Amino acid sequence: MALTTPAPDANDTIAVGGATMTGNVNVVNTTASVVITGTKLASQSVVVGGAASGNVVVTGTATAPIYTVDTSSVAATGGSEVFTLTVSEAGKSNIVYTVTVVVAGVTAVNLGTAQNYAILAESGISSGASSAITGDIAISPAAASFITGFGLALNGTYSTSALVTGNVYASDYTPPTPANLTTAVGDMGTAYTDAAGRTPNYTELYSGDISGRTLTSGVYKWSTGVQINTDVTLSGGANDVFIFEIAGGITQASSTHVNLTGGVQAKNVFWQSASTVAIGTGAQFEGNVLGMTNITMGTGASITGRLLAQTAVTLGANCTVIAAN
DSSP: OEEEESOOOTTTOOOSOSSOEEEEEEEEEOSSEEEEEEEOOTTOEEEEESTTGGGEEEEEOSSSEEEEEEOTTTTTTOEEEEEEEEEEOTTSOOEEEEEEEEEOOOOOOOOGGGGGEEEEESSEEEEOTTOEEESEEEEOSSOGGGEESSOOEEOSSOEEOTTEESOEEETTSSTTHHHHHHHHHHHHHHHHHHHHTSOOSEESGGGGBOTTOEEESEEEEESSOEEESSOEEEEOOTTOOEEEEESSOEEEOTTOBEEEETTOOGGGEEEEESSOEEEOTTOEEEEEEEESSOEEEOTTOEEEEEEEESSEEEEOTTOEEEEOO
16 A cells, blocks of 8 residues: 555555554644545555544545545644554555644734734824823824824834834834835735635634633634624633634624633734724723724723724724734
8 A cells, every 4th residue: 555645755655565564644734634545455454543543534445545634623723633544465464554644723924014013004093092002103104194192293213102102103204114114014914815814713603793702722704793792712822823804893892801811822813804893992802903994992992912904093092002022
């Protein structure tokens, strides 16, 4: 027998006969299943064994077997499925293939230079009184006049504001600021497209109402909006990634929270939204928001993450924005 797909290493194709031998096949996979094909003689029999044998379905023919491995249990977090193929033929020693399907898990969305900003918007940024932003904010292609409520003090390539622990940038400031912002806005669009195109692990979960739910890492996709009416928990480890693909908007009720447990980091959470993102009064949000349209925060709302809007960002009074690093 020989395994033909994926292409084997030199020691994977082993002629039947002689002493017992082991061929190791390693497959890197990022989806919920992987197909491995082989060729064998009709006189040979193959038995699937090992820890992951229950996740292997055998189809095909007597001489061209097909092994379909269900990797859905580790597709989101990463891991491996290991099983054996024991080949037998009368009068000859068995051969054992050890097959390891390695799943990379969900990888973070690359924000490019857009990650340099706590807030990045294309058409406007406004804030009520006494908000506090930790991290730089920027607007492009709109000019600095479309940043309101911040009391800007111009300093050549950037401005400062009593509301911002960091710098404020706009497309009409001294070079190299305009070029830098053009790149950042382009990177923001690229990141949005990346997030929107990821293969989902979960589709239409809870019909978009994730209120009160605990979610583990993975890619979630909805053809509607998402509602958060009571606290939501994202549970996992420090390297786990969460990507939410949302064809509608995000509506978070007042005084609700997005909680991170088990070491989950806000920098690894990505919310891609095709419509308005509305974070309610006094609500706490976590993660990077990639909005096709506007993002709003009610009075006293807070976020650890980033607000990256292809139109405008509007903050109520006493809002807190902390860039996640």
